[in-house]
Amino acid sequence: MGFFDDLSKKASETYKNTTEKTSKLTREMKLKSSINENKAKIEKIYAEIGKKVYEKHLREENIDIKADLIEECSKLDAYAKEIEDMRTEMLALKDLRICKGCATEIPVNAKFCPKCGTVQDEIQINTPMQQPAAPVQQPVAPVQEPATEIIVKDEGVVEINNNQPDNNQQ
Numbered sequence: 257m258g259f260f261d262d263l264s265k266k267a268s269e270t271y272k273n274t275t276e277k278t279s280k281l282t283r284e285m286k287l288k289s290s291i292n293e294n295k296a297k298i299e300k301i302y303a304e305i306g307k308k309v310y311e312k313h314l315r316e317e318n319i320d321i322k323a324d325l326i327e328e329c330s331k332l333d334a335y336a337k338e339i340e341d342m343r344t345e346m347l348a349l350k351d352l353r354i355c356k357g358c359a360t361e362i363p364v365n366a367k368f369c370p371k372c373g374t375v376q377d378e379i380q381i382n383t384p385m386q387q388p389a390a391p392v393q394q395p396v397a398p399v400q401e402p403a404t405e406i407i408v409k410d411e412g413v414v415e416i417n418n419n420q421p422d423n424n425q426q
Contacts, residue, residue: 280349287342294335294342301328301335353379 351364357374
């Protein structure tokens, strides 16, 4: 019976490995699809921004970046963050991560980058028994930046005014 027990054990291991690899490939394809969807949304927002700027130009109005484009810029920030999170997850599926020194893909357990030699932070690897907690979505607060005003004048001359906020006010 030992032969059949070994055969059964090897078949079970093969099935488990195949299922795990298939699951990873399926997840990777879903992530790639979501990344492409977000990239398409970003391109659409870029077009909306360009349209707003050009319409202001045609009406010879001033453009206040903060007031006129804050909603679009916030959406761009959110989509870019989602894409970065999905890329990180894709790397984890392949047991890779990004070097903090040169941005090269390196093995997840590397202590040093093989390309630039930068010491890497130690990370915990979640095993199938340790499922990671669901990520908590934190609202993205708008960053306090100087107000920028773009003025389009005759003969295509563009004037940009950076109005710096007063950081001394409380």
